[in-house]
Amino acid sequence: MYDLIIKNATTIDNQPISVAVTNGKIEKVAQEIHDEAREIFDANGLFLSAGWIDAHVHCFEKMDLYYDYPDKVGVENGVTTIVDAGSTGENNIRDFYEIAKNAKTNVYALLNISKNGIVTQDELSDLSRVNETKNIERINELPEFIIGIKARMSKSVIGENGVKPLVMAKELQKKVNLPLMVHIGTAPVALDELFTYLEKGDIVTHCFNGKDNGILDTNGKIKEFAKTAYHNGVHFDIGHGTDSFNFEVALRAKEEDILADTISTDIYSRNREYGPVYNMATTMEKLMFVGYSLEEVVTRVTKAPAKALGFTTKGEVKEGFDADFTLFEVANEAKELRDSNGATKEVNQKIIPKTAIIAGKVYNI
Ligand SMILES: [Zn+2]
Structure with a gap:
């Protein structure tokens, strides 16, 4: 007997779907399943996708600048x-892991190359805080938790260090063979110089920020080097955050067929409570306003982040994969959306998550 059967759900391409789960894994996927299960979840009227993955959040409650609780953002x-x-x-990620492992939400981390992470805004202004040996030690110690590395490359973070922190991050990445996420923002480093260090698979977060040092030139076109990098496989991630999502940039990029590869929120307590982020669904709605289809936004919070971050059993509704699902409605309701620069847009469609299922456990929202 199965542990759980989810019945009568609808896929995003409007097909009926039922899923059977045992021991936290997907055992069977079909249009209809009539077998026995300990628990039946009737998903009539709801869309079912693989569980949403947010590739950029801040959820360690003990931090002062950017903090939150895993289940609040998850x-x-x-x-x-x-x-x-x-x-x-490397100095505080073990504390974080001890707390994070108790969350209902699956929590993973990108290791900040600076030893205490974002304790202060300028964590890479003093490079004595980057200790490669200890970074590698920690990555080897917590392979089930640390799935990549992070370098924040903007003026307020790096001080006078120019590209040096990025060079150090790339050196570490070569040794540990994990994804690297690079945050972009105000110069220095100038974005064209920064991009010369990026390779296929490297993740640029805050890709559609509205800052001068962003991907949009003064004529409203996407800068040539950014386009080339994108087409060569540098991964563009939204990382909305308080300051880093601009409708105009996202719209102009869409006109040139540059769609973000993944949709992430850069959520933490303040931008969750007071906006402009609020939650993942709102961020997805913003990209639908930009012109992405429902399928395009859902892929960008499921299969695409799973692939970019090396989750080999997440992101798809497939036999043998983890039994993580998001069940949601798309309702025709008016809503105002606001970007990080205060621009507002009226939309008539809302994405409303109703139930999250994690390793076969049902959580109604
Ligand atoms: Zn962030």
């Missing part, structure tokens, strides 16, 4: 897997 928003993007470094 399961309560219909997000089954969250990746903390560099809140902590």
Whole structure:
């Protein structure tokens, strides 16, 4: 007998779907399943996708600048897997892990190359805080938790150090063979110089920020080097955050067929409570306003982040994969959306997560 059967759900391409789960894994996927199970979840009227993955959050409650609680940004928003993007470094990531492992939400981390993570805003202004030996030690100690590395490369973070922190991050990446996420923002480093260090698979977060040092030139076109990098496989991630998502940049990029590869929130307590982020669904709605289809936004919070971050059993509704699902409605309701620069847009469609299922456990929202 199965542990759980989810019945009568609808896929995003409007097909009926039922899923049977045992021991936290997907055992069977079909249009209809009539077998026995300990628990039946009737998903009539709901869309079912693989559990949403947020590739950029801040969820270590003991930090002062950017902090939150895993389940507040995760399961309560219909997000089954969250990746903390560099809140902590080799000196404090073990504390974070001890707390994070008790969350209902699946929590993973990108290791900040600076030892204490974002304890202060300028964690890479003093490079004595980057200790490669200890970074490698920690990565080897917590392979089930640390899935990549993070370097924040903008003026307020790096001080006078120019590209040096990025060079150090790339050296570490070569040794540990993990994904690297690079935060972009105000110069220095100038974005064209920064991009010369990036390779296929490297993740640029805050890709559609509205800052001068962003991907949009003064004529409203996407800068040539950014386009080339994108087409060569540098991964563009939204990382909305308080300051880093601009409708105009996202719209102009869409006009040139540059769609973000993944949709992430860069959520933490303040931008969750007071906006402009609020939650993952709102961030997805913003990209739908930009012109992405429902399928395109859902892929960008499931299969795409799983692939970019090396989750080999997440992101798809497939036999043998983890039994993580998000069940949601798309309702025709008016809503105002606001970007990081205060621009507002009226939309008539809302994405409303109703239930998150994590390793076969049902959490109604
Ligand atoms: Zn962030």
